[in-house]
Amino acid sequence: MKRKNIFVALCLCAFGYVNAQENQKTESLDTVMIDTKTPIARKNSGKVVVRISSETLAQSTGKTVAQVVNEVSGIEINGSRSNDGQNLGYFVRGGRNRQVVIMVDGVQLNDPSQISNDYDLRLVPASSIESIEIIKGASSVLYGSGAAAAVIQITTKKISKKSISASFTSTLGTNRAADDEDSDIEEFTNYVAINGTLSKFFYDVSFSNRYVEGLSAISAPEGAENFEADVFNQFNGRINLGYHINKNITLSRFFAFDNFSAGFDDFSFTDADNLSRSEQIRTGGTVTWKYNKGTVTVNDSYTSIEREIESSFPSKFDAKSYTFDAYVNHRVNNQLNVVLGVNGNFSSFNSFSIPFGSSDFGQDIDDETATFDIIDPYVNVVYVSDFGFNVSAGVRLNNHSNYGSHIVYNVNPSYGFELGTANLKILASYSTAYITPSLFQLYDASFGNEELEPEENSTIEGGLELTLGSDTRISAVYFTRNEKNFVDFVTVDPDLFIFQYQNIVDEFDASGVEVEVYKKIGKHFNLSANYTNTQADDRFALRIPEHKANASLGYSPNVKTHLGISYQYNGERDDSFFNPTTFEAESVVLESYGLIDLSGSYAISSHVTVFANISNLLDEEYEELYRFQTRGRNVRGGFRLNF
Numbered sequence: 001m002k003r004k005n006i007f008v009a010l011c012l013c014a015f016g017y018v019n020a021q022e023n024q025k026t027e028s029l030d031t032v033m034i035d036t037k038t039p040i041a042r043k044n045s046g047k048v049v050v051r052i053s054s055e056t057l058a059q060s061t062g063k064t065v066a067q068v069v070n071e072v073s074g075i076e077i078n079g080s081r082s083n084d085g086q087n088l089g090y091f092v093r094g095g096r097n098r099q100v101v102i103m104v105d106g107v108q109l110n111d112p113s114q115i116s117n118d119y120d121l122r123l124v125p126a127s128s129i130e131s132i133e134i135i136k137g138a139s140s141v142l143y144g145s146g147a148a149a150a151v152i153q154i155t156t157k158k159i160s161k162k163s164i165s166a167s168f169t170s171t172l173g174t175n176r177a178a179d180d181e182d183s184d185i186e187e188f189t190n191y192v193a194i195n196g197t198l199s200k201f202f203y204d205v206s207f208s209n210r211y212v213e214g215l216s217a218i219s220a221p222e223g224a225e226n227f228e229a230d231v232f233n234q235f236n237g238r239i240n241l242g243y244h245i246n247k248n249i250t251l252s253r254f255f256a257f258d259n260f261s262a263g264f265d266d267f268s269f270t271d272a273d274n275l276s277r278s279e280q281i282r283t284g285g286t287v288t289w290k291y292n293k294g295t296v297t298v299n300d301s302y303t304s305i306e307r308e309i310e311s312s313f314p315s316k317f318d319a320k321s322y323t324f325d326a327y328v329n330h331r332v333n334n335q336l337n338v339v340l341g342v343n344g345n346f347s348s349f350n351s352f353s354i355p356f357g358s359s360d361f362g363q364d365i366d367d368e369t370a371t372f373d374i375i376d377p378y379v380n381v382v383y384v385s386d387f388g389f390n391v392s393a394g395v396r397l398n399n400h401s402n403y404g405s406h407i408v409y410n411v412n413p414s415y416g417f418e419l420g421t422a423n424l425k426i427l428a429s430y431s432t433a434y435i436t437p438s439l440f441q442l443y444d445a446s447f448g449n450e451e452l453e454p455e456e457n458s459t460i461e462g463g464l465e466l467t468l469g470s471d472t473r474i475s476a477v478y479f480t481r482n483e484k485n486f487v488d489f490v491t492v493d494p495d496l497f498i499f500q501y502q503n504i505v506d507e508f509d510a511s512g513v514e515v516e517v518y519k520k521i522g523k524h525f526n527l528s529a530n531y532t533n534t535q536a537d538d539r540f541a542l543r544i545p546e547h548k549a550n551a552s553l554g555y556s557p558n559v560k561t562h563l564g565i566s567y568q569y570n571g572e573r574d575d576s577f578f579n580p581t582t583f584e585a586e587s588v589v590l591e592s593y594g595l596i597d598l599s600g601s602y603a604i605s606s607h608v609t610v611f612a613n614i615s616n617l618l619d620e621e622y623e624e625l626y627r628f629q630t631r632g633r634n635v636r637g638g639f640r641l642n643f
Contacts, residue, residue: 033133035049044416054130060126060599062173064121064122065129067080075134078091078624082630098117099148102119102154103153105155106286108146109301113317117438122278125191125210127189129157134150135153139431144374145374145454146433148457173634175212176634179226180632187210203240211231219629230263230265235258236258239256251285259277261277266311278307284300296327297328300325324344335386337382338379339378339382339394343375343376346371347371348372349367351363351370364445365443372400373400378397379396388418402442408431425467427464429462434454435456437454446499448500457484474516477514481509482508486539508537525555530549531549534548543590544573549567549568561600561603564600565599567596569592569593593620597614598613600613607642609642610638614635615636616631619633
């Protein structure tokens, strides 16, 4: 890494990282919910919860969800800085995609046709999001199978109390690599929403589109002309209708579609006209009933996904998933809350490919075989004492149609010391998780293995969080994870090119430290920083930097204007690639890099805001994945209308 980048990283980290203005600070310091499903003061939570507020998201207009989440400590969203169509890797605390749960409006989403059963963040339009809450560590008690490394909870935008409200956001930008001299406008993002409340009835209708070209998925060899651009085109629409039956009971239902098409190149590192399409339809909703001592909540979502791959190995998939989460949050007294619930998921998928020598699709997997049901009861208790001691503890009974019953649990004590206007919180936790193999890993015609056993995971966590008034927060957390029955893609016979998913006998460990700092200085400056050190066994360390830091400084001279500078440093990473000449997997070390971004916004009036940003200001050349293209210096600008 260049010395100038090291200098910038050290300077900015020393002063901190800013992500938002006063409103974000208030939200992030006061109340959290994701760690217990019970709204409690942050000082009484036994976790360090990250909250990305609506203000932060507004200042990140034009960025994808993956790019925003990638700035959080302990998280590496691999592929977020590459071509928009690049597959995303969710690397958290040494974990992989199958160990990270994505939730939208209280419901866990998944794609049974994906190798890892994970939900694709490329399907989520950033403009539709009100806030994002993230909790790291094993959280299977509250969020089920797969919640071994993190839970990312996305909440869509609030509905206006006015009878009609409208917003429109439009962004234009360049999309070039560092070695590309063209600076054409090749990124277009638009979002429109109309919502409101009419007496007891409320509604929300939104539509968005993101179109990006100009960047190839694969980098051309040195000295050769750039490969042809691989286009990414995304469409999203959503209708949500709701009704307040009375002051205590509210119900809402939604219908949504999320589609994208993405060009990509061959695994042999050659240019190609390959195309990946994903079409999703979702429907579901929420029912809440508030009673004297608590709330009953029922969230559900039905998802139908169709994917098609146009390449030298064409394939088609269709998958269906229904998920519900019904729970009671009951306040026993002022110190004790109990959450009692049941969570269910019903998944299935079909897959099709063209056999060698044929021109027609044939079915490889049918949904009568590739299906499973999960129905899990769970309970979690939160005790908040009047002398500083707090504890959250719970247990879940996993009931899987293939694997029977399995118990996971968590214990999360903390203790808070009042030091004048300051609060020092000492926290610890021990949590277990249970990750069942995906339908693809079990039943794929070429690589599946019906003898697979579920992965087992445990996490120990301990740390401190210091809050000074409402303007400062400093936290440091140590974690260590242990993996058993890790499911890996194994070479069975290299001569016959036979590969299969198998459980690995060896246990694997990952540990590390996450440090976060937030500071508001005076009336106009916000500073914060985060640093992550991850120590993972070799099999876990792929594409995960040992050292990663984010830093940013924000300046708001008045309520209308915001300026910001941010920096991200990623240390060296190990990568692996398939050599098309030797037909073997080979390892490579990717160099460290640092990126500087500038941003600014100005409210012309209460209805009109303009914004602009420059990413990768120094036009740094780097790799996220071996031989894959990444973004160089790019400029983005636009406006936001609210009525």
